[in-house]
Amino acid sequence: MPLTIKKNRTGPGLKDAVEKMCGAAMALCFQCKKCSSGCPVAKLAKSRPSEIMRQLHLGAGNELLASDLVWTCASCETCSARCPMGIDVAGVIDALRKLALERGAPKPAGNVPLFNRAFLRTVEMFGRSYEMGMVAAYKFGTGKWMDDTEKFPTMLKKGKLALLPPRGADRKTVARIFKQSKQNQGPYA
Amino acid sequence: MRYAYFPGCSAESTARDMHQSTLAVARALGIDLVEPKGWTCCGATAGHQTDHFLAVSLPAANMAKVQDLKLDMVVNCAACFNRMKVANHEIAAQPDLRKRVGEALERDYDGSVKVRHFLEVLLDDVGLKAISRALKHPLNGLKVACYYGCLLVRPPKVMKFDDPENPTSLDRLVKAMGGQSLDWPCKVECCGGGLSLSRTDVVVQLSNSILDMASRAGADCIAVSCPLCQINLDLRQQDIHKQTGRNYHIPIVYITQLLGLCLGLRPDALGFRKLMVPASTVLERVAAN
Numbered sequence: 001m002p003l004t005i006k007k008n009r010t011g012p013g014l015k016d017a018v019e020k021m022c023g024a025a026m027a028l029c030f031q032c033k034k035c036s037s038g039c040p041v042a043k044l045a046k047s048r049p050s051e052i053m054r055q056l057h058l059g060a061g062n063e064l065l066a067s068d069l070v071w072t073c074a075s076c077e078t079c080s081a082r083c084p085m086g087i088d089v090a091g092v093i094d095a096l097r098k099l100a101l102e103r104g105a106p107k108p109a110g111n112v113p114l115f116n117r118a119f120l121r122t123v124e125m126f127g128r129s130y131e132m133g134m135v136a137a138y139k140f141g142t143g144k145w146m147d148d149t150e151k152f153p154t155m156l157k158k159g160k161l162a163l164l165p166p167r168g169a170d171r172k173t174v175a176r177i178f179k180q181s182k183q184n185q186g187p188y189a
Numbered sequence: 190m191r192y193a194y195f196p197g198c199s200a201e202s203t204a205r206d207m208h209q210s211t212l213a214v215a216r217a218l219g220i221d222l223v224e225p226k227g228w229t230c231c232g233a234t235a236g237h238q239t240d241h242f243l244a245v246s247l248p249a250a251n252m253a254k255v256q257d258l259k260l261d262m263v264v265n266c267a268a269c270f271n272r273m274k275v276a277n278h279e280i281a282a283q284p285d286l287r288k289r290v291g292e293a294l295e296r297d298y299d300g301s302v303k304v305r306h307f308l309e310v311l312l313d314d315v316g317l318k319a320i321s322r323a324l325k326h327p328l329n330g331l332k333v334a335c336y337y338g339c340l341l342v343r344p345p346k347v348m349k350f351d352d353p354e355n356p357t358s359l360d361r362l363v364k365a366m367g368g369q370s371l372d373w374p375c376k377v378e379c380c381g382g383g384l385s386l387s388r389t390d391v392v393v394q395l396s397n398s399i400l401d402m403a404s405r406a407g408a409d410c411i412a413v414s415c416p417l418c419q420i421n422l423d424l425r426q427q428d429i430h431k432q433t434g435r436n437y438h439i440p441i442v443y444i445t446q447l448l449g450l451c452l453g454l455r456p457d458a459l460g461f462r463k464l465m466v467p468a469s470t471v472l473e474r475v476a477a478n
Contacts (some may be wrong), residue, residue: 001423014333018438021241034345040378040379040381040392040395041395044390044391044394045438059465069331072384072388072391074339074379074381074383074391074395075234075238075339075383075386076235076339076343076379076382077298077343077344078339078345078377078379081343081344081345081353082342088344090344094237094238094241096199096236097239098239098240098241100241103414109388110384110387110388110389110390111387112238112384112387112388113239114387115235115383115386115387116234116235116238116239119233119235119240120232120235120236120239120243120466123229123230123232123236123247127227127229127230128198128201128228128229128230129198129199129233129239130228131202131203135386138387147386148386148389149388151424151427151465154465155203155424155465158462158463158464158465159205159463160202160203160205160420160463160465161202161203162201162202166201166452167199168226168227169227169229169230170226170227170228170229170254171229173229173250173293173295174229174230174247174250175293176293176294177243177246177247177250177293177294178243178346180242180292180293181240181242181243181293184242185288
């Protein structure tokens with residue numbers, strides 16, 4: 001598949017920023033494409049991990065953050081585990097996610113960042129994740145109210161969903177961690 | 190045998206069955222599990238996809254609590270297990286990160302708590318011989334596709350759990366229980382994990398190919414050790430049926446549920462009723478002997 005790198009890239013190249021964030025030695029990549037061969041979502045996304053690596057090499061800028069692989073990646077880490085040069089490719093994708101959040105890249109399909117925010121918000125509030133709260137916040141944000149609702153009655157009956165928020169967690173420590181995280185790294189939201 | 194047991198958030202909701210069967214099996218085998226007081230979320234996938242500091246500090250908060258108990262930490266959720274080990278690895282290797290985490294925790298944590306998966310305790314500390322001796326009902330040749338998923342084995346350098354491409358821990362346990370562990374190629378494939386709600390389309394496709402392979406291998410059930418794998422493979426069979434017309438009807442059971450049955454525990458005490466695809470074939474087979 002041909003690779004297209006825009007001549008008029010947006011902003012400076014991302015390679016240095018990514019390397020600094022995740023410590024991956026990207027110069028070692030020789031395009032063997034083992035990461036793409038093992039990637040379970042490569043066939044479902046427009047771009048593949050080895051292509052992202054090459055684009056970074058060639059100086060791609062912010063436009064890369066809109067690449068659909070960035071948020072279709074399921075974090076299975078098969079790419080990192082199989083890279084013959086020991087490059088943490090999954091770490092590169094995590095870094096691209098972080099940059100996408102910081103630089104306001106367009107919302108991806110399924111709005112995974114909103115899901116992550118909804119999840120972490122319940123952790124921040126209760127010290128543990130609270131599925132009902134997370135699902136409600138996510139559905140409210142996406143407007144996909146009806147998805148999966150047919151399963152809820154059975155799940156509730158089987159005790160697979162907790163109605164009440166979790167109790168007993170050390171919320172103070174968690175609150176300090178979130179506070180520091182926001183201070184250190186800018187807003188995660 | 191005494192350990193600090195970290196249940197993980199899903200133990201209180203979608204994976205109560207995993208939690209219940211873990212506790213029941215531990216009791217039956219004389220394993221003493223102590224819950225660290227005030228345990229908190231490990232951050233899961235959302236944590237590391239959002240912020241590295243968050244992804245390391247949230248697990249560290251729990252391991253610091255376990256350090257006070259002076260016990261090894263045992264985790265049964267593959268996702269929590271993974272986050273704990275990765276955090277330990279990074280804190281131990283990066284003094285600067287350790288310092289920043291320590292500031293948020295208001296105490297120093299050095300990354301030294303030993304984190305183990307419940308399967309490792311079963312295989313290494315209890316041992317297959319002792320487990321075989323404790324069996325009341327064997328699995329009677331039940332065909333089990335053992336599914337490890339991603340987070341138990343990857344990243345291999347950090348997890349050091351079994352063979353990362355062809356793990357056999359679950360298989361060895363199933364064989365010791367008198368089951369037939371199937372040779373199949375999807376042991377460490379990904380089910381889509383945390384994309385369950387946000388990218389259901391991806392999870393349906395990935396889970397479909399795993400279920401398809403298990404069905405071709407002739408599996409009576411799939412044995413798992415991760416709440417995300419369990420819910421994706423179990424719950425999404427309905428969606429796969431709706432979208433493709435295929436009806437697998439393969440029960441997705443926790444290895445602790447299978448072991449509990451073999452140890453003579455009641456199915457209700459092991460959370461069997463909580464499975465979306467009922468495990469009646471499994472229950473009948475084990476009860477029949």
